[in-house]
Every structure is written in C-alpha cells, then in structure tokens.
Amino acid sequence: MNNRPELFRGNRIFLACIYWAFVLYVFVPLILMVLMGFKDSKFIGFPIRSWTLDWYTGVFADAEVISTFGYSVAIAVLSTLISIFVGTWIAVLLEGRKFTGRGVTFGLTVLPALVPGIISAIAFRIYARYLGIEPGMGAIIWAHAVHNVPFVVLVVMARLSTLPKSQIEAARDLGADPLVAFMRITLPYLVPAILGASIFCLLLSFDDFVRSFFLGGYDPTLPVLIFAKLRSGMSPEINAIATVALVLTAAIGIWAERFTRRMNKEN
Amino acid sequence: MTDQTPLVRIEGLSKHFGETVALQDLTLDIAQGEFVTFLGPSGCGKSTTLRILGGFERPTKGRVILDGEDVTGQPPERRNVNMVFQDYALFPHMTVAQNIAFGLELKGMGKADIKRRSDEIMSFLELDAFGSRYPLQLSGGQRQRVALARALAPDPALLLLDEPLGALDAKLRGQVQQELKSIQRRTHKTFFFVTHDQEEALTMSDRIVVMNKGRVEQDGTPEELYFRPASRFVAEFIGETNLLSGHVRGTEGDKVVMDWEGTTLKGKAPARVPGEGQPITASVRLEKLGFHAERPQTANAVQGRVVSKTFLGSRMSMQIAVGDKGDALLKAYVDAETGQSVGNDPVWIGWEADNMAVLND
Ligand SMILES: Nc1ncnc2c1ncn2[C@@H]1O[C@H](COP(=O)(O)OP(=O)(O)OP(=O)(O)O)[C@@H](O)[C@H]1O
Ligand SMILES: [Mg+2]
Numbered sequence: 001m002n003n004r005p006e007l008f009r010g011n012r013i014f015l016a017c018i019y020w021a022f023v024l025y026v027f028v029p030l031i032l033m034v035l036m037g038f039k040d041s042k043f044i045g046f047p048i049r050s051w052t053l054d055w056y057t058g059v060f061a062d063a064e065v066i067s068t069f070g071y072s073v074a075i076a077v078l079s080t081l082i083s084i085f086v087g088t089w090i091a092v093l094l095e096g097r098k099f100t101g102r103g104v105t106f107g108l109t110v111l112p113a114l115v116p117g118i119i120s121a122i123a124f125r126i127y128a129r130y131l132g133i134e135p136g137m138g139a140i141i142w143a144h145a146v147h148n149v150p151f152v153v154l155v156v157m158a159r160l161s162t163l164p165k166s167q168i169e170a171a172r173d174l175g176a177d178p179l180v181a182f183m184r185i186t187l188p189y190l191v192p193a194i195l196g197a198s199i200f201c202l203l204l205s206f207d208d209f210v211r212s213f214f215l216g217g218y219d220p221t222l223p224v225l226i227f228a229k230l231r232s233g234m235s236p237e238i239n240a241i242a243t244v245a246l247v248l249t250a251a252i253g254i255w256a257e258r259f260t261r262r263m264n265k266e267n
Numbered sequence: 268m269t270d271q272t273p274l275v276r277i278e279g280l281s282k283h284f285g286e287t288v289a290l291q292d293l294t295l296d297i298a299q300g301e302f303v304t305f306l307g308p309s310g311c312g313k314s315t316t317l318r319i320l321g322g323f324e325r326p327t328k329g330r331v332i333l334d335g336e337d338v339t340g341q342p343p344e345r346r347n348v349n350m351v352f353q354d355y356a357l358f359p360h361m362t363v364a365q366n367i368a369f370g371l372e373l374k375g376m377g378k379a380d381i382k383r384r385s386d387e388i389m390s391f392l393e394l395d396a397f398g399s400r401y402p403l404q405l406s407g408g409q410r411q412r413v414a415l416a417r418a419l420a421p422d423p424a425l426l427l428l429d430e431p432l433g434a435l436d437a438k439l440r441g442q443v444q445q446e447l448k449s450i451q452r453r454t455h456k457t458f459f460f461v462t463h464d465q466e467e468a469l470t471m472s473d474r475i476v477v478m479n480k481g482r483v484e485q486d487g488t489p490e491e492l493y494f495r496p497a498s499r500f501v502a503e504f505i506g507e508t509n510l511l512s513g514h515v516r517g518t519e520g521d522k523v524v525m526d527w528e529g530t531t532l533k534g535k536a537p538a539r540v541p542g543e544g545q546p547i548t549a550s551v552r553l554e555k556l557g558f559h560a561e562r563p564q565t566a567n568a569v570q571g572r573v574v575s576k577t578f579l580g581s582r583m584s585m586q587i588a589v590g591d592k593g594d595a596l597l598k599a600y601v602d603a604e605t606g607q608s609v610g611n612d613p614v615w616i617g618w619e620a621d622n623m624a625v626l627n628d
Contacts (some may be wrong), residue, residue, distance in 0.1 A: 172322075173350050174344075174418075177344050189360070
C-alpha cells in the first residue's frame with residue numbers, strides 16, 4: 001500500500017464518502033426521532049420553536065407505560081432463560097457423540113430462525129388455540145423462546161467446537177465423571193457464548209412485535225403499546241418512549257459486546 | 268508389592284479403528300518404578316496404547332491389569348492413573364493452584380489436606396511463585412511443569428506422558444528431559460513415556476519399547492537397543508548405523524560368518540540364523556570403526572579410500588569407499604586429529620565381531 005499512495009488516495013476518499021453517507025442514512029431518522037421527543041408541541045415536525053422535558057416526565061409518570069415496560073422485560077428474561085437452557089442442551093448434544101439423525105436434528109433446530117415472522121406468528125396462534133393455550137404472557141414467552149433457540153444453538157455450538165477434546169479428557173483423567181466434567185470445564189468455557197446469546201435473545205424478545213401482537217392477551221408489550229398509541233395519532237410522547245427504549249437497548253448491547261470480547265480474550 | 272508382580276500387565280492388546288489396525292496383540296509387563304519409553308514412527312500406535320491405559324479408548328481385544336486388578340472396562344475417572352497431555356490441557360479458567368487442586372478435590376480430600384498437598388507438589392516442582400497465575404500467563408516450560416504437577420498431585424500408581432516435550436524448543440527440551448528424569452527418580456513413580464524422538468528415548472529411559480506398525484519390534488535397555496538391535500528396523504531407527512548386506516557363510520559359536528563385498532566378516536548372531544547362502548544384514552555403529560595404516564588385528568578388516576570428510580567440531584564424519592568395485596560406502600566417526608591426518612592413500616578399517624550385530628529383517 002505504501003509504495004502506491006497515488007492510486008489509492010482517490011479510492012480512499014471515495015470509500016470514506018460512501019461510508020459517511022451510509023452512517024447519515026442510518027442515523028438521521030434516529031436523531032430526528034430523538035429530537036422530536038423534546039419538542040414543546042403536540043405536532044411532530046419542523047420547526048422546533050421551544051424545547052421541553054414534559055414528554056419524558058409524562059412517560060415516567062404514566063403507570064401504563066411503566067407496567068408495560070416491566071411486562072416486556074419479564075417476557076424477555078423468562079423466554080431467554082428457556083432458550084438458553086434448551087439451546088445449550090441441544091448444542092451439547094449436537095457437538096457431542098455422532099448419532100443417526102444428527103443432521104436432521106440440526107436442521108429442525110435452526111428452522112425457526114428462517115421462517116418469516118408473520119408466518120410463524122400465525123402458526124403459533126393457530127397451534128396455541130389447538131393446544132388450548134390462552135393468549136397472553138405464557139404464549140408470548142413460548143413463541144419467543146422457540147424463535148430464539150436457534151441463535152443460542154449456533155452461538156454455543158461455535159464455541160463448543162473450539163473446546164479441545166483434551167480438556168474434557170484431562171478432567172475425566174483427574175477423577176471427574178461426565179457430569180462433573182461438564183459442569184466444571186465445559187460450562188465455564190461456554191460462559192462467554194451463553195452471555196452473548198442471552199443478550200441477543202433479550203433484545204430480540206424485547207423488540208419483537210409480530211409474535212407478541214398475535215399471541216398477546218389484554219396486556220400489550222411495549223412495541224404493541226407503541227403501535228396502539230400510534231393509531232390514535234403521532235405525538236412526541238411516543239418519541240420519548242422510543243428514545244428511552246433505544247438508549248437502554250443500545251447501552252446493553254454495547255456493554256455486552258465489550259464484555260464478551262474481553263471474556264473471549266481471557267480464555 | 269514385590270518385584271515379581273508387575274505394576275501393569277498388558278495382555279494381547281489389539282485396537283482396530285474400522286479398517287485401520289492401530290495395535291496388534293501387544294503384550295507387556297511394566298514393573299513398579301520403571302521409566303518405560305514407547306518409541307516408534309508416527310502412526311505406529313503409541314498414543315493408542317497410552318489412551319487405552321488411561322481409559323480413553325476401549326481395546327478391541329485384550330486386557331489391561333493394573334496392580335492386579337483388571338481395569339480394561341473402567342472409565343478414566345476410576346483408574347489410579349494420570350496423564351500429561353501433549354498440549355498440557357491445563358484448564359484456562361483456573362489458576363495454577365486450582366488446576367493442581369482439581370484432582371485432589373475430586374478424590375474427596377479435605378480443604379486443609381488439599382492445600383498441604385498442593386503446596387508440597389508446587390514447591391517440589393518449583394512452582395510456588397505461580398500459584399495464583401492463570402495458565403496463559405506462564406511460559407511453555409512452566410506450563411509443562413504445571414501439567415506434570417497436576418498429574419502427580421493425586422499420587423497415581425502410573426503416570427502417562429504423551430510426547431509432553433513436543434511443544435518446547437530444542438534447548439528447553441534438553442533441560443526438561445533432565446528434570447523429568449530426576450523427578451521420576453525422586454518420586455519412584457512409574458513413568459510411561461511416549462516419544463518418536465530416539466535421542467530423547469535414549470537419554471531418559473530405563474527401558475525402551477520400540478514399536479512398528481502396531482507391534483513391538485524390540486523391548487530392552489537403551490544400551491541393548493543401541494548396540495544389539497534385534498532387527499533392521501531398530502538398527503535404522505535408533506542412532507546412525509552402517510547396514511551391510513551380504514550372505515551367510517556359516518556360524519562359529521555365537522557368531523555368524525558372512526560374505527560382504529568380497530570380504531569375510533564376523534558378527535554377533537541374531538536369535539535365528541538363516542541357512543548358508545541366504546541374504547543377511549549386519550549393523551555396525553559409526554563410532555566402532557577404527558582407522559589403521561596397516562591391516563589391523565581386529566576380527567573384521569577391510570581396505571578402502573576416504574571419499575569425503577565432514578568436520579563436526581570434536582569429531583569428523585568420514586565416508587569410505589570399499590569393496591571389489593569400491594562402490595560400497597561405510598560411514599565412520601573419528602576424532603578430529605585422526606581425521607585430518609588421513610589422506611588419499613588407501614586405509615584399513617577394522618572393527619571387532621562384538622561390535623557388529625547381524626540382524627533378522
Ligand atoms: N480415533 C481414531 N479413528 C481412526 N483411526 C485412528 C484413531 N486414532 C488413531 N487412529 C489410527 O491408528 C493408528 C495409530 O495411531 P496413534 O495415534 O496411536 O499413533 P502414534 O504412534 O501415537 O503416532 P504419532 O507419533 O503421530 O502420535 C494410526 O494409523 C491412526 O491413523
Ligand atoms: Mg501420538
């Protein structure tokens with residue numbers, strides 16, 4: 001590169017332009033959304049003549065928003081716990097001893113991630129009625145968990161495939177039966193992958209609209225509530241809610257990314 | 268335990284991996300306190316044997332008897348045997364002290380006993396300063412010692428080592444070889460060591476088992492293997508040697524008389540001597556050949572001409588053309604002074620019958 005700077009200079013500037021155009025394209029809508037949350041007027045749009053924090057104080061005082069937020073978090077946490085447990089279990093099975101039907105099992109496991117959201121939501125709805133599962137929290141958790149399992153399986157399997165066989169053999173050699181070896185060697189090794197997958201599942205669940213909408217009962221999740229509020233008209237209140245959600249999820253995402261990267265480095 | 272009952276008895280062990288035969292009818296006794304080395308080329312079944320002893324593989328046929336008990340079907344965690352892995356397999360999320368304590372905890376030892384035993388083994392292997400470090404924060408040699416400490420801590424009857432020095436550079440390797448040997452002497456543990464490096468095997472072992480294609484070629488002390496190889500394979504595999512192919516002329520006591528390149532030679536007889544006129548090979552080590560101006564009084568003597576010299580510092584390696592047509596080559600080591608004085612004139616090469624082993628192929 002160093003001996004051909006002339007050739008690359010033009011290219012570099014061109015690439016930089018494209019990059020910044022892309023960044024603008026992604027961030028301008030977000031910035032606009034955030035700005036509108038501070039507008040002291042009921043109508044969304046420019047110009048913003050005066051600023052206010054009233055929409056935010058309103059959101060934090062709104063019992064419905066707060067309880068919906070809690071409801072969404074509870075669904076995210078519970079569905080994540082289920083997917084982590086099931087997904088890790090399947091990953092360990094698939095990475096372990098070869099058995100007949102391994103390929104089929106893997107295919108079926110990953111399938112839910114590939115089905116379009118609307119189709120899986122309708123399928124869940126029909127199946128839930130057929131099984132007699134009431135729409136509501138249980139049904140949403142169930143759908144989120146199933147949808148998230150493939151991501152857990154893929155992430156955990158990838159990590160597991162890098163665990164040297166000699167680690168488990170060494171543990172067995174020193175007196176650990178298969179279960180103890182799993183708990184004390186395999187599981188600690190999987191922690192970074194499991195944490196990463198957990199964060200991903202939490203965000204997927206928290207963000208999900210289609211499944212929550214189709215399987216929900218009387219209580220809305222946060223995205224469903226925002227949708228309901230939108231139908232009664234745009235108002236900066238929605239921007240305030242969305243901004244809070246944005247800040248929270250971004251913070252969690254960034255923290256998790258740095259955390260798992262550090263853990264991976266340490267191992 | 269008395270000396271008569273071996274610590275380990277391997278009886279008719281075979282292992283097949285599908286079509287591949289990794290081990291074929293291996294029978295071997297190992298006495299308490301021995302340093303036994305398994306030596307052989309890649310793929311000859313060394314690791315397979317070790318893994319069967321450790322409990323990681325089930326043999327297709329045969330039994331392993333440890334301390335009088337048949338352990339063939341026992342899983343690794345039930346055997347009083349520990350292994351030092353080639354990649355050390357240290358647990359990365361545990362400190363050195365935790366790694367060493369792992370086996371002790373699983374033995375059901377109390378906290379105080381674990382601490383005492385870990386400290387003891389760590390100071391024995393000069394690891395005291397590293398107790399709270401993680402494996403990634405250690406050098407290769409230090410990791411190797413931690414792996415050894417972890418395997419020795421539970422006080423196994425037998426220690427298995429699968430090429431444990433393979434990851435070390437040449438200099439450190441020599442040092443660790445000495446260390447390992449001295450540790451084995453001080454602990455009186457039975458070491459079962461695997462390597463494909465013949466030099467390493469010669470320096471460290473009480474006894475070497477040479478393997479080839481899943482079978483034992485020869486089993487003996489380093490000296491026996493070096494000076495009295497039982498087969499052509501062993502002679503070629505261990506050290507450098509001259510292999511002389513000729514024909515049997517007859518026997519004379521425990522010696523074989525053979526024809527080689529128009530000369531009659533005498534060497535130590537193998538277990539089974541082929542009939543007269545049959546082809547046969549003899550092996551004589553490079554340092555056993557002597558240079559003489561006149562025909563020497565040794566049992567074997569040939570005349571030849573030096574065709575090349577290589578200076579190696581304290582000694583020289585020479586190539587000598589001998590035989591009727593002068594197309595047979597002998598290699599010899601001589602001290603540097605003798606080497607320099609040898610010119611282009613014909614020389615006599617002599618060696619004693621006891622220094623040449625006649626081999627079965
Ligand atoms: N799990 C396995 N599946 C199939 N074949 C195997 C397996 N393990 C070993 N083998 C085969 O058995 C033979 C002996 O292997 P082994 O690992 O014992 O060799 P080795 O003497 O340790 O060689 P090296 O010096 O290269 O480590 C080889 O031909 C190898 O390919
Ligand atoms: Mg091997």
